[in-house]
Amino acid sequence: MEDDSQELLADCGVTLSDGGVPELHTTAALFRFKLSEKMAANGALAQKCGDYVDSLLSDHDTISLYLDPVSLGDAGDSSMVGRQCSDQPGLLRAESFVRLVLGVDMLQSRVITTLLEKFPEFIGEEDSHEEEGAIKVSVKILRQLRWLDY
DSSP states (O other), X not given: OHHHHHHHXXXXXXXXXXXXXXXXXXXXXXXXXXXXXXXXXXXXXXXXXXXXXXXXXXXXXXXXXXXSBOEEOSOSOGGGTSEEOSSSTTOEEOOBHHHHHHTSHHHHHHHHHHHHHHHHHHHTTTTTSXXXXXXXXXXXHHHHHTTOOO
């Protein structure tokens, strides 16, 4: 199941490596479109991919990797992949892997449910061992849900 889901995501434009930052090789819109099309064609594929995304987000130690911006691979036109940072003109900021899959209708409600279930786990423990200046995981989770289109 894991290999099938990784292959599906790679075909659509995102590669995931164990312990590494997800890498986007296409535009966010094209990734969402391809993934939506493939899942619409095969409902079982949507279930497998949803299970895989849930498993990625269930790991307490690596969830932050999927909440942080993806790295931009060989996307060709990088201006199409990221969006401008308002405080630093010319610098691009990509969306996170979670934000990318939240844009896929067949995964959105499932990912939201998973994030909201994980949210309370990070509330109390973050203050005790958080490095200076780092963004708390609970804040990252809430930021993923802010400004969803639908």
